[in-house]
Amino acid sequence: MDHRQKKLESLFNPRSIGILGASSDLNKVSGRPLAYMLRFGYPGKIYPINPKYKEIAGVQCFPSLAEVPGEIDALMVIIPAEEILANLEKALHKGVKVAIIVSGGFAETGDEGRKLQQKLTDFARKTGMLIYGPNTTGFLSLVNRTVATFSQGLEVIGDMVPGRTGLITQSGAFGAAIFVRAMRVGLGLSHWAATGNEADLEFCDFLEYMVDDPHTRVIAGFLAGVEEGQKLIQGLDRAAQKGKPVVLLKVGGTEAGERAAFSHTGAIVGSARAYDAVFRQKGVLLAQDIQELIDYSMAFCLTPLPRGKKVGIMTESGGGGILLTERCSELGLEVSEIFGPTRERLKGVVPSLGSIKNPVDLTGQSLSNPSLVKGSLEVMLDAEDFDIVVPLLLMSKATAEKKAKDLWQLFQDLRSNKILVVCWPEGPKEWAQFLIERGIFVSVTPTRCAQTLKALFTYADFQRRYGGRKTLDEGLINLPADRQKRALEVIQKATRRGESSLNEYESKKILQAYGIPTAKEALSTSPDEAAMIAREIGYPVVAKLISPEIPHKTEAGVISLNIQSEEQLRRDFQKIIKKGKAYRPDARIDGILIQEMVLEQAVETIVGLSQERPFGPVILFGLGGIFVEIMQDVAIRVLPVTRSDVEGMIPQIQGYKILQGVRGKRPADVEALSMVLLQVACLARELKEVIAELDINPLMVLEEGNGVKAVDALICLNKEKLSLSKA
């Protein structure tokens, strides 16, 4: 990776760029890159390569790669797909470190193209040359003045605005729309890369580069999906460690969206809920639209992270103030009424017709007396009551300059624990720009302003929770020392029998090996044995048939609940065996499981482990019964997890209140439940080679202090990995 990252520097800041297939028609795809390099002043050497021309636009043109005099760091390739590989071989001799393959005709066209693209991938792996694309619009490094794109985005902007947001887009044309919007609203970019088909360099490589890049403070992206989920997790994790916010516009979560993504790039997106889990775990901010992506990026570039979520609003417009207050409140920020000394101080400043409650409402009187804005903000910025202070300004032309300059003054004197963000609907553009250039974030509508504040707070909160807690802290988790040995013994026994899943009894043995409490139970093979076990457990008991051919016991009727006496147990034992044989005459019967009947007050939950593309194992938690089925009320985490990832699962579900105790019930033992989730996370990590799926359903969570009991469980083995490890 390090090696690749170094080579990427040759893309982002190349000493020279070749353009293989350069055209003299500067309006064509193959002509525009040179035109843009000249127009925006790329400072390195440019080598157009095309036997047809001696020069293009005053730049010497070379007939072939071989005849280029110097070394070429980065080579743009704009020639027919089938000619590319042969030319890349030649490029090796010119020291090309990155080939930017603009040409299409690869995976996006079907099977033939996919094969051709695979050859590019193989070439890159074999030679170490980085392949960027194919089918890419190309790339801009605004801080290095590197221009290697034919994007029409450059047609419509005035100048480029260098800045501190790095933009990565899995789309050329739509990426250009984001790029242009960013330039138009004054969000400077450090770099912009459209990733193309990702034969070699992929979204995650650009992400890794920007994580380390000192010019980039915020990473923004348009993402459909990645092939290697764990690579994405690593990149996001490093960004989180470095405190660089990642803001993504993510697509591909619906069936129709996935189909659209597949026909565009030939790539499969994967599980939307697993992506969401990763974003939550790594503090990624999700934007719903271009403007939100830009708002968030700009806010993170300009503004430090807020200490908390207490918002103080000062407004010149009553209606705008209500809307801003409402949206902040809906998004979970606090806009609390002002009391105490701050209220008293505000009384001295705010006109009597105004309000000092929060929002502090100056009413229209600040029109004739714009100093009111500064006066009230001085009090609010000085007070301990707020983490974030937002003036909502009127559009008035006459007072704009004074207000902007006053804000700039206040901003310079800002205390380190305060954040000042401005909301200025339809405000004069030059004065909004004045503030942005000086580092003050300006939002243009109350709703967008509130969303941006929420993003700032969410990331700040993430960083507070994230700090330092990288591992699962196994020491703090109740895990028997011999767990792996015990688990593998059970699994080996089952695989020797040729089975791909464990039965309920075996599955619970694995749970027990990891310290997860299960209902008392034992397997019996005769009525006498069953009676003995039941005596030990104590009546009432449950009896269940254990057979690899009959996994769905309720459906087959081979389960008997609430058995009150030995007499009933012996009768039910025979009945269950009979029913099992009637249901599947060929079924192998391993015995009858005799189990404690859980009678205590409990909340039914489900804890699971499954595989979701493109990330691998995920753990899952939800309330039992209708909650998961009807409400889809589940919390998911992708492995690897931190302790706080796991602990966050329980309060995340909508039905959390049920665990806290409702309708006079005592709270459930959330601590014991949390421990099970941590144990399952460890199990998943240690046994990921052999276990594909685990379903504890139900896990009964008893009242506070009484622990939990796994009542039913099923484990599916990882066939692929098991046969691999045999080979």
Next chain:
Amino acid sequence: MDHRQKKLESLFNPRSIGILGASSDLNKVSGRPLAYMLRFGYPGKIYPINPKYKEIAGVQCFPSLAEVPGEIDALMVIIPAEEILANLEKALHKGVKVAIIVSGGFAETGDEGRKLQQKLTDFARKTGMLIYGPNTTGFLSLVNRTVATFSQGLEVIGDMVPGRTGLITQSGAFGAAIFVRAMRVGLGLSHWAATGNEADLEFCDFLEYMVDDPHTRVIAGFLAGVEEGQKLIQGLDRAAQKGKPVVLLKVGGTEAGERAAFSHTGAIVGSARAYDAVFRQKGVLLAQDIQELIDYSMAFCLTPLPRGKKVGIMTESGGGGILLTERCSELGLEVSEIFGPTRERLKGVVPSLGSIKNPVDLTGQSLSNPSLVKGSLEVMLDAEDFDIVVPLLLMSKATAEKKAKDLWQLFQDLRSNKILVVCWPEGPKEWAQFLIERGIFVSVTPTRCAQTLKALFTYADFQRRYGGRKTLDEGLINLPADRQKRALEVIQKATRRGESSLNEYESKKILQAYGIPTAKEALSTSPDEAAMIAREIGYPVVAKLISPEIPHKTEAGVISLNIQSEEQLRRDFQKIIKKGKAYRPDARIDGILIQEMVLEQAVETIVGLSQERPFGPVILFGLGGIFVEIMQDVAIRVLPVTRSDVEGMIPQIQGYKILQGVRGKRPADVEALSMVLLQVACLARELKEVIAELDINPLMVLEEGNGVKAVDALICLNKEKLSLSKA
């Protein structure tokens, strides 16, 4: 109302406007109205009135109202609050029909101001002069070139753009921001009124005017709340009947938002969920932000309503196409893969590297061949596959003119059942405007485009359901003829006893009077009587203490479930009496209610009736237990209701699937449930004078075909109305 509406014409299109308190400083609040009238060319007579000046800006100024030569239709009042009433008396003699009171110093300042404002209200009621304001920024009629405002919005726009959206804002300054944005993006307005403190003319009056106004096709508003909910309902209902969409940016749904609204206007917002219900019942579209308000308004102005929700997307950008597809799909629109003849026809037009699946992806090739856009759209607009066709265009300058003109051509030939909407992120402004001016809606981001399509579809769907079904169709509802008589007898009996609520037994008598099935039951006053009743009902039974002092039976332990025998019943009878006396020694005991124990498979639901401000009675439905308590999963309708309003309540709740049958259970009797809701709606309408609240909890919904059973119920009487009717 009709009389008021006619007078409102004198506001919207006055032959003359007086400005009482006009200033010669045209930058002041009292100077700007005249300046704007002159600048934007108000065609009627203008009479500035101020003893200080002979003329202002070339217009003759009069020393007093009396000295104005002609009649004054509308009078702007910009003088100190305390001088206003005396001047209004004088204005009566000048034939003033509407006084636009710009001055502040009324309800927004506290109790004194509230009293002064009440005097204005009284004056208006007494004299019939309409009072607009006080504390209003004023008003514009763009179609009539009437200008009566000091809003700074007029400072920053170039020219006014008349159009077909009427804008009503409960905010002057924020309303101005909406107005300016509308002008800037080319959404023409018919009128804009900022309502001020609403001493007389209020939001609903402007709404009513615009419903009837031939210039206005769409009504947009910024709304905090109204005083008389039923007046709002009437206005919205008339708008719905006339097919005029109402788009609102509504605030005041959160505690903080409500506090902000109260300090701004001194008015209480009311129940947010009741407003939401009204908006749902009357097809109001809710916007989250200024831009959404404008997008929806513009789309409704330009575009007919779609026949269905099948969306065909053609895109020049793969990434943008995915995002648009995804958002449409998330919002419930259909973006289905294309098959059959349309697919075949597209194959002949779309380049082989593109996609014909929906989105139809032209890839970058339309850059060199912009005719591809027209070619593929021709096929899509001709096909039966879509109700709405959306081209997503690239920003390219070079091809913009051709594409815009081609779209204009296609639009002129559009079939009546098709809608064409354009999404053009960062598209060239002049060509986007070219399309808008010719009647084609252009959206600037995929997300906003999808939201707007959803709004179009939602309203079209509302109109299809709404048509003609104005009443509750009592003939189709199972209602006993003597219901009111029977109900009133029960109520009178209770009120004679001086009670403000009915006990369970009496409450169910009311339900029975309205045909609502209840569990079999009768009241007993001795163990013998109880035993006789139980024999008739059949064991097991339930026994409950009926006492006005002990409404919470479970808490007091005066309820006994699952009584299996007469012996047990006689024992429990005594036990319950004893417990009741121990719990409240002073309790009057009316008897023991003996009730059938409902053993059948059933879904517990809650049906209720309560009062919510500012609308009055609402009916409520939800699933029992945790669903209402934890998930707040309830459907609400404000009275009056239509049959389809009521029928929509059941599928609206999240837990609807539970009623449809899950986990192998048979579906519940939704038809019988729906009948109960209709019966409760009738009960609410007929007994609204006497019943304030009704709570049926639980209403057991049995399996399909088996009906429903109300198991417990409580009715609270409307004390205020009852004592009124006595008086």
